[in-house]
Amino acid sequence: MSKVPVATVWLGGCSGCHMSFLDMDERLMELAENIEITSSPFTDVKEIPEVTIGIVEGTVCNNENIETLKDLRSKCKILVAIGDCAAYGGISSMRNWFPTHEVLRRAYIETESTVLGDIPEDRILPKLIERARPIQEIVKVDAYIPGCPPSGDEIYYAITELLAGRIPVWEKGRIHYD
Amino acid sequence: MNYRTHALLCAGAACLSSGADNVQAKLEEAIKETGLSDEVKIVRTGCVGSCDLAPILIIEPDSVFYQKVKPADAEMIVREHLLKGRIYEKNLIRDPDTRNLITTHADFAFFRKQMKIVLANCGLIDPENIREYIARDGYQALGKVLSEMEPEEVIEELETSRLRGRGGAGFPTGRKWRFVHQAKGAAKYVVCNGDEGDPGAFMDRSVLEGDPHRVIEAMAIAGYTVGAQKGFLYIRAEYPLAIRRVELAIRQARELGLLGRNILETGFNFDLEVRVGAGAFVCGEETALMASILGRRGMPMPRPPFPAISGLWDCPTLINNVETYANIVPIIMNGGAWFSRIGTERSAGTKVFALAGKINNTGLVEVPMGTTLREIIFEIGGGIPGGKRFKAAQTGGPSGGCIPEQYLDISMEYDTLSAIGSMMGSGGLIVMDEDSCMVDVAKFFLEFCLDESCGKCPPCRVGTQHIFRILEKISCGEADHGDLAQLEELAAMIRKMSLCGLGQTAPNPVLSTLRYFRDEYMAHIEEKRCPAKVCRAMVTYRIRKDTCIGCGLCAKVCPVNVISKVEGQKLYVIDETPCIRCGACMDVCPVGAVIKESVGTPVEENESCLSRV
Amino acid sequence: MSESSVIHLTVNGQAVEGRRGQTILEICRAAGIYIPTLCYHPRLSVVAACRMCMVELEGNSKLQASCSTPAADGMVIRTDTEHLHEYRRLNLEFLFSERNHICPFCESSGACDLQRLGYEHKMESVRVEYLAPRLPTDLSSVCFGLDHNRCILCTRCIRVCDEIEGVHTLDLTGRGGKAMIGVDLHTDFGESTCTLCGACVQVCPTGALYDKLPAYRGRPQDLESVATTCPGCSVGCGLIAQTRYGQVIRVLGDENCPINRGHTCRIGRYDSVVIGRKRVEHPQVDSAQGWDSALAFCKQHLLADRQKKIVLALNSRTTLEACVEARNLLDTLGDNAIATLLDTDLPPQPVPAPGFDAIQKADVIWLVNCAPTRYVPVLASMLRRRVRKRQARLIVCTRRAIELSRYAELLLDLGPDEVAALFTNRDFLPSGLDEHSIRLLRECLQGNHQHLVITSDRPDRRGRTKVFADEHRKALRNAGVDLFHITVGTNTLGIAALLGDRLVDRKDLFCRELGAVVAVVGDLVDERVPAALKSLTEKAGFVLVLTSYEMEEPSQAVLPMMTWWEDGPAHVVNLIGNIRPVVPVGPPRGDARPLADILHALAVALGSKATRRNIDSIREELAQTWSKREEVAR
Secondary structure, eight states, rough: OOOEEEEEEEEEESSSSHHHHHHTHHHHHHHHTEEOSSSSSSOOOSSSSOOEEEEEESSSHHHHHHHHHHHHHHHHHEEEEEEEHHHOOGHHHHHHHHEEEHHHHHHIIISSTTTOOOOOOTTSSSEEEEEEOOOTTTTTTOOEOOOSOOOHHHHHHHHHHTTTTTTOOOOOOTOOOO | OSEEEEEEEEEEHHHHHTTTHHHHHHHHHHHHHHTTTTTTTEEEEEEOOOGGGOSSSEHHHTTTTSOOOOHHHHHHHHHIIITOOOOOOGGGGTTTTOOEEEEGGSSSSHHOOOOOOOTTTTTTSOTTTHHHHTTTTTTHHHHHHHHHHHHHHHHHHHHHHBBTTTTHHHHBHHHHHHHHHHHHHSSSSEEEHHHHHHHHOHHHHHHHOOOHEEEEEEHHHHHHHHOOEEEEEEOTTTTTHHHHHHHHHHHHHTTTTEEEEEEEEEEEEEEEEEEEEOOOGGSSSHHHHHHHHHHHHHOOSSSSSSTTOGGGSSEEEEEHHHHHHHHHHHHHHHHHHHHHHOSSSSSBEEEEEEEESOSSOOOOEETTTOBHIIIIIIIISOOOOOGGEEEEESSSGGOOEEEEGGTTTTSSSSSHHHHOOOOTTEEEEEEETTTOHHHHHHHHHHHHHHHHSOOOOOHHHHHHHHHHHHHHHHHHTTOOHHHHHHHHHHHHHHHHHHSSSSHHHTHHHHHHHHHHHHHHHIIIIIIOOOOTTGGGGGEEEETTTOOOOOOHHOOOOTTOOOOEEOOTSSOEEEOOTTOOOOHHHHHHTOOOEEEEEOOOOOOOOOGGGGOOO | GGGGGEEEETTTTEEEEEEEBBHHHHHHTTOOOOOOSOOTTSSOOOOSSTTEEEEEETTTOEEETTTSSSSOTOOOSSSHHHHHHHHHHHHHHHHHHHHOOOSTTTTTTTOOOHHHHHHHTOOOOOOOOOOOOOOOOOOOSEEEEEEGGOOOOHHHHHHHIIIIIOOOOOOEEOGGGGGGGTTTTTTTTGGGGOOOOOOHHHSSSEEESSSTTTTTTTTTTGEEEEEOSSSSSOOOOOOEEETTTTTTEEEOOOOTTTTTTTOOOHHHIIIIIIOOOOOOOOOOTOOOOOHOOOOHHHHHHSSSSSOOOEEEEEETOOOOOHHHHHHHHHHHHHEEEEEEEESSOOOOOOOOOOOTTHHHHOEEEEEEEHHHHHHOHHHHHHHHHHHTTSSSEEEEEEOOOGGGGGGEEEEEOOOOHHHHHHHHHHTOOTTTTOOOHHHHHHHHHHHOEEEEEEOOOOOOOOOOOOOOOHHHHHHHTTTEEEHHHHHHHHSSSHHHHGGGGGGGGGGGTTTTTTTEEEEEEETTOOHHHHHHHHHHHTTTEEEEEEESSOOOOOEEEEEEBOOTTTTOSSSEOOOOSEEEOOOOSOOOOTTTBHHHHHHHHHHHHOOOOOOOOHHHHHHHHHHHHHHHHHHOOO
16 A cells, blocks of 8 residues: 655744654654654755645744645645644744834844844845734645644544544634643 | 795705705895895705705795705895795706606606605794794694693504614504503603614604704604603714704704693603714614713613613613604594504505715605615615616615515515515615625625724624735735624624624624625625726726727826826826726726626735735 | 432443432532533532533433433433534634634633533534634733633523622623623723622633733643732632743632632732732841841841830731741840731620621621621622522621612611610610611511621721620620631631730831831732831831832841742631641742741740640630630630
8 A cells, every 4th residue: 555645844933843743752653653754844855845744833823834834725735734833823924913023123123132233135035024923814725733732642542533634623622722 | 924825945964065045045046136035034944855966945835846946046036936926947857767857856756756745844934943843733642642641552552553663673562551551660761762873874864954843742652651751862963953953953842831840731751852863873873872871981781670671770661763753743633543554564654764875866765664665766765876776775774685686576574575685774775786796785885884883792893803904915916705704794793793783793894795686796706806896906907998088087186196198199007006097097088998807816925905904 | 329319221221320319410420421521510500501411311312401400210321422522512612703712822721611522522623614703802800801802601600609609790691602701791891899809710611701910921721820828808718720931821720629719809819919019038137148147137126125015016817827936036135025916806705706607698788887898708609699699688787888779778877786686675776767677677686587697896997996895795696696707817817816915006016116026027018018017117126028019218127028829838817717828839039038037036036945736736725716716705
């Protein structure tokens, strides 16, 4: 039986969800029998191929994120949002309570450890969009794994459910938003 | 003083804002100059109804109806008609079909089909003079009730009449009075809901401004019937004239012993107080209204308990609308049976409608229940201006729905309107033609509800914001089918879960327009096109080369300077991309060279409707 | 429960019984049927605002809010359909999308009703767009913060402030999506009429209102909870102290305590947790090491100068058990030994006040020479509730305005004698009153009203005390007027009862030549205590200080004492005579010991053979003492 191809991307996230993915520990060996991780921060393969499952970590924060997200959406059958940032906006959405220019000033000029800061601007740099947004405001999402981060157990549950052809359901006790 | 002529000058809101005071000043001056001061009396009346023809002057007993009277016209009318007996034709109405001049308003189609019961005195008496009300049998009903009828008999008369509440819900009035009559409490109260908040509605306003005693007398009758000694008239702050006239009327009634202690020597005590609103549509909802009277924040409370059992200060409280009260006196005088013969089987009596929008004869009309929409719009209303095609009529304001062309022959009554997804509401009737976009209409009413939401419950406070955002996306051409599906889902939830009528009915205009004009929504979503060419993001303005005469007026008025002359030609051209679609160029073009087109124009990011967030 | 008041419902196919007058929610909760709620709170009025508790009623196409709908016999109800679940979830999604409800950086995560409901409804995403308004945060209060971005406008805070604390500092401002909780109509907490009772924080279901002290030091699920009594005043409210690693992090009102039912005040909730002070962990007595040698040293010096008085200066928090040991110590020290209170005056009439239902019964309440808001805030809230709900009228007879003056119908400058005269002499009228006041006064006195006089017999600024003398007391009693004394100080009533005439007012001892002073500072951090201590010990031969925290001025001998939170099991008695338990909440710091133990050990060192007394025998003694006093008064 062929392995189910999976691709993952991280957008405006801290990579914690990907670390949590690795927390599945020895279960990764078991999963490796059934899934193949193609393009991902783990594998460092840059081009996303056609896959069955696409997993997205992180909030949509800039226009490059939008492109990456749309790219993955167009190449996968089932899109999964992993972590609070992808599902709700999470920590990255903290900046929505301030105007973007203030956020940039704080980050690049006003932080206490910065000397002679400057806000970087270049044609090739992605531009921040006005509000950090959960991914379902941009594309259709098929499944969610909430948590900050979701634990290895929860990720394992979600992937095995998906492999069995079911959308994971988050009963009380299994779901957490922090 | 034996006047031979009464010059009835309409001092309703529309006439006043059209300059009736200046007309009056000129009339007085001219009458004095011509020495007619002892023969002609000027009477300032309430709203006559034909607001489109303001200012209005009616000369009695000649029954001559003058419209659009300017001060100069007033002088001529005095000199020609009052002094010399020659009707001044310039200000007569011209029949739109026969082109004949109409002298008396009974001959004018607008009035011919009306049956004035609620508005019987409006336009005929001076509302600031109680004696004129009394001269037209005012306070006879109160006298009859206090001296000849028991409360039970009054209730029976109301039940026989089959009168239903005119505030919008249509609850049988007799039954409500019976509930309050039977309820137990240390005290009872009678309240009149004069918080008419629907945009475009001015029925209650006209009654309060034009015939306040009709309401006062009815409230006293109500007090006697249910066992209350105190009543409150809650009038919205935006009606200062109504407030002033009602307060004056109350004072005059007190002076004559018609309010206060021992009314008409029968031992019955009843007094009234005016309470003024503070700019909140939600205070038209009865529990929020009561909170406002009690000095609290105007937010609805859960029902049960209903006000009839526990209302103001936890006492049984009767709350009725202005128009409902205005029907009481005729019912008492003519009997419930008489009233129940007017109208239809399920809705008795008449209804006052405020005709507005794309209609020739805007104004106030009163017709028996059961009159068809077609009659109201085309016979009484004079049809759609410019010969345009009727598209829909909105009834019930922000809580109601639209009536499309296929229902033009619908009988205007409570149950038929609810059956097609609209509602009678308080009587606002807004007419729309082919140039109205139904998505835009739905957006307008929804935005109103959004602004007026009290904020207590999430379905209304947050839900209306979400469906408004979806409508904005639709009108910007940025929505897809999923958005429409979500719109319907959220609308259904908001209807079921909201605490009060404002939230429960806020989705109605959206659902109603979707029901009858789904194809129009689909055009916005699938084709990114607004069929009526209203939604700005989906229209573009273009100057027709073959029509343009190169006058340059359009370029002068353009607020963003995107119209420029073509080199070497008598032709101007609009730069479509930065054009903000305000339509000023189209308004000012003398030859009609500017046209609106529906094009799927790519909208630049910074012009997206959503970028203002 | 009479037969006719029982009603029968069917809920989710199950037969359920209830009483006429109950709401659907109340009946379901009692029967263990779960209905989610957010704005509902059992102690507060019902507003039906959150729409989470909607249920389906057979025969009615409209959904009903179960919290506000009275149940009727024969109702068939469904609380758990697919339809309701979906609508409740949408409602939650509306709330989550409305403001900032991102959990990872919220202090209340794990103890938030909104979050819990999200979990219960399996809300894995929010299917509507986030609105992200930018709302302010008010951190101007010393004790707690209000983050409008976390608020769901459930209005519990408004209702508790209005209906329980009674000050109505909070209400809604603005309309619709712009509605916000307003403090005194657009002021900040720090400058408002807020009494810092913290009730709003306790009832807030999300992280909008949060206490500053425990913030980021432990979420409720990390904390241990112990129910004990408040040390703040003589009302003796029940508190829940929450600790982490043995330290008190947060204090809440105990909803199960019938005295305060979950309500408390600034003193109990905030001032009673001391931070930033260093503890005394070991005996610091000359060069002595350890308790035994320390006690030996003290014994020696206490008896050094037997000509002069030996003063045992207790404080008002001294437990009943410690009192008994104090008395025993005094006996052991001999006739020269007397006791005093370091932090408060002695109550002139040390019998318990009539119960709190005297307040509930009264139609007219007179405040004579007292300041309830300052000394017994929870009692002040009881008064405010009654007066603002128009269930009682308030007449304030104090020389200067007090916080409660603003709720008064009449403000008079009368002393106890004049107040008593009003009730006994029909013609008596205080001088200088205007017509309106005279009319009101007559109205209050002439009707068939139940009067209550509340006093604390505190001296006014110039040190004069106008006290209700026995004759006044008799006069009031004969007129059917209840007299309620506010005792100032946590256990002052108990201390006065047990120590009787061995107690002397501290001011009589200031700057006197004393042989020795044993000063029980305990865990009091009020600045007036060191000042009083200084005046007391200026000319004392030997000074032994029993304290929890290090004092600024060093003393000869210092023994480490447990704080209130560490002490117990012990007891105090509140101003109405209820015995209230003091329960140890955390382990003692270092070598600190309970006061009772220290006094007992001192007495033993001095040769006492007395055994420890238990609370039952103390309770009996108190009852006897008080009944004797009351007889005398009669």
